[in-house]
Amino acid sequence: MDKLWLIIKREYLTRVTRRSFILATLLTPLAFGLFFVVAGLIFQYESDDSRRIAIIDEGNIFDRSIKDEENLYFKFVDTDLETLRQNFDDFDYDGILVVPKVKDVMATRHTIYYYADKQPSLDIDALIRDRVRGQMRDYKIEALQLDPQQLEAIDTRIELEPEPIDDESADASKLTGAIAAGIGGIMGIIMYIVVFIYGMMVMRSVMEEKTSRIVEVMISSVRPFQLMLGKIVGVGAVGLTQVAIWAILIPIIILVSSLLFGIDSSAQMEMAQQQPGAANFNPEDTEAMVALAIEEFKSLNWWLILPMFIFFFLGGYFLYSSMFAAVGSAMGDDLGEGQSLTIPITIPVILAFYIMIVAIQAPNSSLAVWSSIFPLFSPIVMPARLAFSPPVWEVVLSVVLLAATAIFFVWLSGRIYRVGILMYGKKVTLKELGKWLFYKD
Amino acid sequence: MKAYEKHVAVNDVSFEVPAGSIFGLLGPNGAGKTSLIRIITTITRADEGTVFLDGEKLNSRHPEEIGYMPEERGLYRKMKVGEHLTYLARLKGLSATDAKAKISGWMEKFGIEDWWDKKVEELSKGMQQKIQFIATVVHEPKLLILDEPFSGLDPVNTNLIKDEIHSLRGKGMSIIFSTHRMEQVEEICEHIVLINKGENVLEGKVSAVKDRFKQNLFELEYEGELPEGLLERAKVIDQQPGRLTVQVAETTESNTLLRAMLDRGVFVKRFQEILPTLNEIFIRQVN
Numbered sequence: 001m002d003k004l005w006l007i008i009k010r011e012y013l014t015r016v017t018r019r020s021f022i023l024a025t026l027l028t029p030l031a032f033g034l035f036f037v038v039a040g041l042i043f044q045y046e047s048d049d050s051r052r053i054a055i056i057d058e059g060n061i062f063d064r065s066i067k068d069e070e071n072l073y074f075k076f077v078d079t080d081l082e083t084l085r086q087n088f089d090d091f092d093y094d095g096i097l098v099v100p101k102v103k104d105v106m107a108t109r110h111t112i113y114y115y116a117d118k119q120p121s122l123d124i125d126a127l128i129r130d131r132v133r134g135q136m137r138d139y140k141i142e143a144l145q146l147d148p149q150q151l152e153a154i155d156t157r158i159e160l161e162p163e164p165i166d167d168e169s170a171d172a173s174k175l176t177g178a179i180a181a182g183i184g185g186i187m188g189i190i191m192y193i194v195v196f197i198y199g200m201m202v203m204r205s206v207m208e209e210k211t212s213r214i215v216e217v218m219i220s221s222v223r224p225f226q227l228m229l230g231k232i233v234g235v236g237a238v239g240l241t242q243v244a245i246w247a248i249l250i251p252i253i254i255l256v257s258s259l260l261f262g263i264d265s266s267a268q269m270e271m272a273q274q275q276p277g278a279a280n281f282n283p284e285d286t287e288a289m290v291a292l293a294i295e296e297f298k299s300l301n302w303w304l305i306l307p308m309f310i311f312f313f314l315g316g317y318f319l320y321s322s323m324f325a326a327v328g329s330a331m332g333d334d335l336g337e338g339q340s341l342t343i344p345i346t347i348p349v350i351l352a353f354y355i356m357i358v359a360i361q362a363p364n365s366s367l368a369v370w371s372s373i374f375p376l377f378s379p380i381v382m383p384a385r386l387a388f389s390p391p392v393w394e395v396v397l398s399v400v401l402l403a404a405t406a407i408f409f410v411w412l413s414g415r416i417y418r419v420g421i422l423m424y425g426k427k428v429t430l431k432e433l434g435k436w437l438f439y440k441d
Numbered sequence: 442m443k444a445y446e447k448h449v450a451v452n453d454v455s456f457e458v459p460a461g462s463i464f465g466l467l468g469p470n471g472a473g474k475t476s477l478i479r480i481i482t483t484i485t486r487a488d489e490g491t492v493f494l495d496g497e498k499l500n501s502r503h504p505e506e507i508g509y510m511p512e513e514r515g516l517y518r519k520m521k522v523g524e525h526l527t528y529l530a531r532l533k534g535l536s537a538t539d540a541k542a543k544i545s546g547w548m549e550k551f552g553i554e555d556w557w558d559k560k561v562e563e564l565s566k567g568m569q570q571k572i573q574f575i576a577t578v579v580h581e582p583k584l585l586i587l588d589e590p591f592s593g594l595d596p597v598n599t600n601l602i603k604d605e606i607h608s609l610r611g612k613g614m615s616i617i618f619s620t621h622r623m624e625q626v627e628e629i630c631e632h633i634v635l636i637n638k639g640e641n642v643l644e645g646k647v648s649a650v651k652d653r654f655k656q657n658l659f660e661l662e663y664e665g666e667l668p669e670g671l672l673e674r675a676k677v678i679d680q681q682p683g684r685l686t687v688q689v690a691e692t693t694e695s696n697t698l699l700r701a702m703l704d705r706g707v708f709v710k711r712f713q714e715i716l717p718t719l720n721e722i723f724i725r726q727v728n
Contacts (some may be wrong), residue, residue: 006531014519213515217576220482220509221532422484 011234059101180387206328316379329420465630523557
């Protein structure tokens with residue numbers, strides 16, 4: 001036990017004190033912050049050149065009033081189009097907008113003309129169309145003698161409020177699904193990255209020990225199993241440390257940078273809402289939604305989700321990194337040669353990742369349910385489902401199965417490892433690994 | 442006995458290493474030396490048979506009483522020398538303070554006190570070998586197993602390590618020395634075992650082994666003429682002016698031959714039995 005502790009300590013300390021670790025741990029959140037700032041600035045960016053636009057309002061739809069926009073100034077002119085066009089350079093206009101008379105009030109299409117030496121940019125194009133549409137609406141309401149209030153009443157916003165079938169279950173609000181999907185997705189992605197980064201780290205480290213031949217000295221002092229377990233636990237602790245630091249630093253950096261650069265995260269939200277399908281989003285609603293989201297976020301059962309997340313983190317990590325350790329022990333100096341051995345490990349991880357993406361959309365589908373119980377997938381799929389409050393029996397079954405499988409795989413890998421680390425100059429196949437399982441000590 | 446899949450590496454090898462002696466474990470490449478050493482160092486277990494250390498069956502406490510320097514050596518390249526040695530010593534059961542004191546002592550002895558904070562990868566191969574040697578002996582094991590300890594060392598460092606081996610033996614450490622450099626065995630070892638194809642071929646004190654394989658060869662140097670008929674009972678192996686190598690039927694015959702020469706007035710400058718070198722014995726036994 002003492003020796004195992006010594007090994008864990010060395011594996012942990014040599015890694016966390018390495019310059020590359022410190023850099024990666026600190027630079028990743030900074031990179032996130034930078035990405036956030038850049039993305040924020042990009043979304044906030046509107047054309048910075050000011051434009052002056054002359055409007056020829058042939059049908060007097062605007063009644064000579066239009067609001068100026070930042071960097072965009074409108075002016076109604078009475079000069080005729082031909083004069084304006086011919087003397088375009090003398091007038092200090094960037095464009096001439098011609099809004100023709102409305103001939104048929106019932107027409108649903110109306111073409112307006114924009115004369116300029118340069119194409120209108122997308123945001124100007126959108127802005128102009130938006131202005132004219134709004135004005136056209138008011139114009140038509142008047143022309144058709146409609147009642148604006150009645151018109152208002154026609155449009156109905158439908159909200160779906162999920163209600164539990166019995167009184168015991170928690171009442172979910174309409175946002176629960178979205179929030180849970182967000183958290184589930186993030187957790188699933190973290191698990192996926194963790195398994196790969198740290199599993200690979202274990203594999204590379206086992207390989208180095210073997211090729212540098214230190215391993216023979218080591219196992220004349222400790223059991224191969226102790227060495228392998230010590231390495232897995234040590235690297236796992238490194239992983240927890242790194243993820244914990246990121247979990248603290250990334251939100252802080254994003255908060256600080258948004259304050260420093262005055263980035264409003266709702267700018268990004270607005271951008272997202274301009275995507276098709278998310279249209280007709282009332283800005284006034286956004287605030288209420290955010291408040292509700294925060295409420296929802298708080299109401300999630302974090303006392304269950306966080307410990308469970310750590311459990312699945314460790315379970316998945318032990319399960320996969322022990323397999324990576326076994327493969328690492330079988331590899332020789334040639335990294336490329338052994339690479340094919342990692343394929344059987346990476347396939348379930350990648351499959352689990354895709355199932356996870358489906359699972360956050362349909363968390364109670366039978367695919368999601370059974371995948372979150374199957375131990376090779378559960379470390380990635382179950383954390384993604386946790387925020388949807390899955391039935392207790394599913395979580396318990398998943399936990400028990402994962403714990404048992406992880407222990408079994410560590411033991412199994414230990415049997416391959418002890419043979420692999422002493423085997424040199426042999427091209428190893430999967431079949432060979434299977435045989436090693438049954439070798440006597 | 443140790444068998445790997447369809448291949449028996451070590452079979453029916455039995456020998457005894459006298460406490461406090463230097464013991465040569467000899468054998469050609471692929472004879473099963475490494476497999477045998479791995480059994481003794483508890484790295485692997487024998488399928489059949491037992492190893493006793495100090496009269497006790499090999500058990501899980503024994504690794505701390507064994508120091509093993511494998512032929513293929515390696516250290517963690519990124520670690521600092523002091524840290525590395527402390528780590529290995531602690532894995533052998535030394536306390537942190539104990540380990541530090543002993544390592545410092547050894548580094549002083551080798552004149553490398555200022556290497557403590559150097560990284561292993563900054564050291565040359567020979568320098569790393571010194572570190573490896575310290576790592577092997579720092580916990581004062583009862584049994585020391587050295588596999589080709591001098592390979593890659595310059596003559597100065599070879600002597601340094603050789604002296605240390607002798608002085609450790611003087612402190613009562615038993616040393617198994619594995620090599621196929623026979624002149625080193627001859628120089629250092631008191632006992633040997635020779636294994637070939639996984640079986641032991643011969644075993645015993647170096648002097649006894651040589652005695653067993655001697656061919657009653659004698660070399661003599663003389664002045665003057667050799668009288669007729671003097672050599673009729675001996676087989677001449679090699680004859681040059683003033684020098685002669687003969688083989689006699691029995692060791693005692695040599696005295697008869699010498700006496701006859703002296704009686705006949707031959708001036709004998711040198712008369713010496715030629716014992717086979719371990720190299721010769723090795724080659725003869727292995728082929």
